[in-house]
Structure formats: structure tokens, C-alpha cells
Amino acid sequence: xxxxxxxxxFSWVPDFARGLVRDLRVRWALEEAGRGYRVRKLDxxxxxxxxxxxxxxxxxVPTYNDNDVQLFESGAIVLHIGASSETLLxxxxxxxxxxxxxxxxxxxxLEPHIQQLxxxxxxxxxxxxxxxxxxxxxxxxxxxxxxxxxxxGDKEWLEGRFTVxxxxxVTVLRILRGTGLVxxxxxxxxxxxxxxxxxxxxxxxxxxxxxxxxxPAAA
Numbered sequence: 706x707x708x709x710x711x712x713x714x715f716s717w718v719p720d721f722a723r724g725l726v727r728d729l730r731v732r733w734a735l736e737e738a739g740r741g742y743r744v745r746k747l748d749x750x751x752x753x754x755x756x757x758x759x760x761x762x763x764x765x766v767p768t769y770n771d772n773d774v775q776l777f778e779s780g781a782i783v784l785h786i787g788a789s790s791e792t793l794l795x796x797x798x799x800x801x802x803x804x805x806x807x808x809x810x811x812x813x814x815l816e817p818h819i820q821q822l823x824x825x826x827x828x829x830x831x832x833x834x835x836x837x838x839x840x841x842x843x844x845x846x847x848x849x850x851x852x853x854x855x856x857x858g859d860k861e862w863l864e865g866r867f868t869v870x871x872x873x874x875v876t877v878l879r880i881l882r883g884t885g886l887v888x889x890x891x892x893x894x895x896x897x898x899x900x901x902x903x904x905x906x907x908x909x910x911x912x913x914x915x916x917x918x919x920x921p922a923a924a
Contacts, residue, residue: 708772709741712782713757715766716746716918721827727779728767729913730876734783734869736905738790744916780812783869793869800864807863807870811877815853818845819880826884846886854892861899875900 712735714728728744735742745768747753753764760768761777769775769782776782784805787793794801822842829835853874857863862871878897881887888894900906 709743710769710771711743711745713745713747713766713768714916715749717920718749723914723917724910725880729909730779731767731769731782732909732912733872733906734786734793736908737792738786746916780808783872784808787869803864804868804870808873811873815849816877818842818849819877822846823880850886850890850893854890857892857896871900
């Protein structure tokens with residue numbers, strides 16, 4: 706990475722999404738790696754600029770460009786940042802592979818189910834299909850959380866030291882705020898709190914909130 710990277714982020718989101726938008730993951734990784742960055746802010750309430758789809762085919766955030774590499778998808782971006790930071794990805798090949806596996810576990814084995822619950826609770830809580838479906842979604846999430854807690858045991862981090870796998874897992878667990886599901890697992894609640902207490906996370910979170918602009922008053 707030879708240049709200061711530019712990432713994309715939203716200039717405004719509803720209150721329930723603040724602190725959860727996926728550019729937080731990239732900001733956190735850059736903070737852990739000790740790298741500065743610039744932000745290209747996009748208004749989610751308007752059409753994306755035409756050139757943006759060359760960077761992100763789906764028009765989402767974040768994107769990343771460091772002059773050498775242009776990327777989309779938060780998992781790919783944090784792994785790219787981690788490749789040059791031993792804080793995020795260990796030098797040992799086996800340890801590095803395990804950390805990478807936890808990134809995929811957070812994104813593939815947990816986040817889809819958690820996002821399904823979030824969609825039910827935010828957008829269709831009173832729909833009959835949602836009331837019927839929600840208990841099964843909760844049951845699936847509880848099972849996955851138990852598996853993570855069992856693996857964590859009495860360790861501070863998933864593989865004994867903080868890695869990009871923990872960064873991704875903590876940001877996914879945060880989506881469950883307000884559901885009480887993480888709190889049911891004291892091991893996971895303490896694990897999430899450790900991640901959120903890291904100075905790099907606190908800087909990333911503050912930076913995301915600082916970039917949100919007030920919603921314009923209705924005409």
C-alpha cells in the first residue's frame with residue numbers, strides 16, 4: 706500500500722444503523738494498522754454517482770482505494786489491510802490462515818442469520834410471516850453463538866491473540882444490539898466488550914459518527 710487509502714461511507718443513516726454501517730470495519734482495521742485514510746461520503750437517499758459502480762458494482766459501502774489496489778466488500782478490504790499489519794494477521798502461516806477462517810465464519814456462518822433477524826425486527830415485526838419465522842431465526846442464531854462461545858472458552862480472543870477474525874466477529878455481534886442474545890452468553894458479551902474497548906475501535910467509531918451529517922429539515 707503506497708498511498709493513503711480512500712474509503713467510501715454514507716453521509717447519513719437512520720439512528721438504528723449508526724455504528725453498524727460496514728465502513729466501520731475498514732476504519733477499525735486501518736486504525737489497528739496505524740494508517741490514515743480519506744473518506745468519500747455518499748448520500749444513501751440519492752442515486753449513486755455513475756462512476757461509483759465501477760468501484761462497487763452493487764452501489765454499497767465501503768469501497769477502498771490505496772492507489773495500488775481498489776476493492777469492495779468489507780471482508781476483502783480488511784484482509785487486504787491485514788496483509789501488511791501483523792496486528793491483524795499473524796506472520797505465521799497457520800495462524801494467519803486461522804484468522805482468515807474466522808473472518809469468513811463471521812460473514813458466512815453468523816451474519817446472514819443475524820441480518821435476517823434485524824430485517825424482521827426493523828421492517829416487518831407485526832407481519833404474520835415474521836411472527837412465525839422469528840423463533841426459528843432466533844434458535845439458529847443462538848446455536849451459532851453457542852458454538853462461538855464454546856470455541857472461545859476462557860481465551861481473550863478466538864485464536865488466543867487479537868486478529869482480523871476478532872475484528873470481524875465483534876462487528877457482526879454488534880448487529881444484535883437490543884436483542885439480548887449476546888447478553889445471554891456472558892463469554893461472548895465480555896468478548897464483544899473487549900473488542901469495543903480497543904482504542905482503535907473507539908477511534909473508528911468516533912470517526913464514523915463524525916462523518917454523519919444532520920438530516921435536512923423537511924421543506
